[in-house]
Amino acid sequence: MTIRELITKYSAGLEDISDTPRLDVEMLLSRALGDVDRIYIHMNIDKELEEDIQNKFTKMYDMRKDGRPIAYILGNREFMGLDFHVEEGVLIPRPDTEPLIEELIEIFAGRIQIVDIGTGSGAITVSLAKYLPESRVLSLDISDKPLEVGARNAEANGVADRVQFLQSNMFSAIENSGMVFDLIVSNPPYIRREDIKGLQKQVKDFEPILALDGGTDGLDFYRDITRESKKYLKKGGILAYEVGHDQAEEVSEILKSNGYKKIYTKKDLSGIDRVVIGHNL
Numbered sequence: 001m002t003i004r005e006l007i008t009k010y011s012a013g014l015e016d017i018s019d020t021p022r023l024d025v026e027m028l029l030s031r032a033l034g035d036v037d038r039i040y041i042h043m044n045i046d047k048e049l050e051e052d053i054q055n056k057f058t059k060m061y062d063m064r065k066d067g068r069p070i071a072y073i074l075g076n077r078e079f080m081g082l083d084f085h086v087e088e089g090v091l092i093p094r095p096d097t098e099p100l101i102e103e104l105i106e107i108f109a110g111r112i113q114i115v116d117i118g119t120g121s122g123a124i125t126v127s128l129a130k131y132l133p134e135s136r137v138l139s140l141d142i143s144d145k146p147l148e149v150g151a152r153n154a155e156a157n158g159v160a161d162r163v164q165f166l167q168s169n170m171f172s173a174i175e176n177s178g179m180v181f182d183l184i185v186s187n188p189p190y191i192r193r194e195d196i197k198g199l200q201k202q203v204k205d206f207e208p209i210l211a212l213d214g215g216t217d218g219l220d221f222y223r224d225i226t227r228e229s230k231k232y233l234k235k236g237g238i239l240a241y242e243v244g245h246d247q248a249e250e251v252s253e254i255l256k257s258n259g260y261k262k263i264y265t266k267k268d269l270s271g272i273d274r275v276v277i278g279h280n281l
């Protein structure tokens with residue numbers, strides 16, 4: 001079978017499970033070929049594939065066909081130009097989160113103290129530490145796996161000396177520490193509980209529900225974190241959230257009713273209000 005034939009055949013097979021079947025096939029094939037560039041695939045489109053390459057490919061293809069996300073099959077995902085190891089038990093980094101990082105690296109500079117609520121893969125923690133090279137980040141998560149994966153990603157991206165991981169249910173681990181921060185950042189679970197069953201199979205059957213379930217109206221964590229946040233924020237500090245596609249207004253209201261000032265939102269690449277920021281003035 002040639003590369004072209006393989007792409008045609010297997011892309012068709014993924015149409016019901018994936019929004020990007022061809023891209024998925026190309027990503028799996030480039031891994032099977034030993035992590036070649038996708039350009040290589042197109043330069044060699046009529047090349048005959050050896051049997052062992054085809055076998056490597058179909059092994060991964062079968063996992064994808066079952067609904068497993070590409071990032072869990074390959075074990076990594078790019079975010080903010082950095083490479084993140086991912087595995088089941090941590091939410092896969094999404095482009096939806098990049099506008100939050102972009103905004104924060106515009107606002108801040110210097111030796112700031114950051115706390116990230118909900119480590120996940122470490123995407124927010126590690127990219128802030130990387131692009132704010134004098135910052136220090138405390139990264140909190142209730143689950144074990146994110147703390148382990150986050151630490152691995154901090155190490156791999158050369159920021160481990162400025163990042164600390166701690167098991168914590170929101171702020172619980174630092175309750176009596178007296179610690180205060182310049183920035184509290186979070187991409188909390190924000191899917192309405194009712195909506196979880198309607199998510200794509202690759203999300204609801206493979207990604208951690210704990211990282212998705214935001215309670216009845218999806219806003220539980222915004223209310224809880226915001227209510228507690230001021231105790232941990234310096235005067236002039238910032239609270240910054242990623243929010244669900246229709247939550248910017250309600251989350252802004254939550255910030256307002258907790259006394260936050262200069263509240264504003266930022267859009268993602270699809271034009272959706274994705275970031276909500278408030279100041280503790």
Ligand code: GLN
Binds near residue numbers: 094189190203213
């Ligand atoms: N953006 C994720 C999704 O829709 C949800 C992440 C979250 O709940 N924070 O799949």
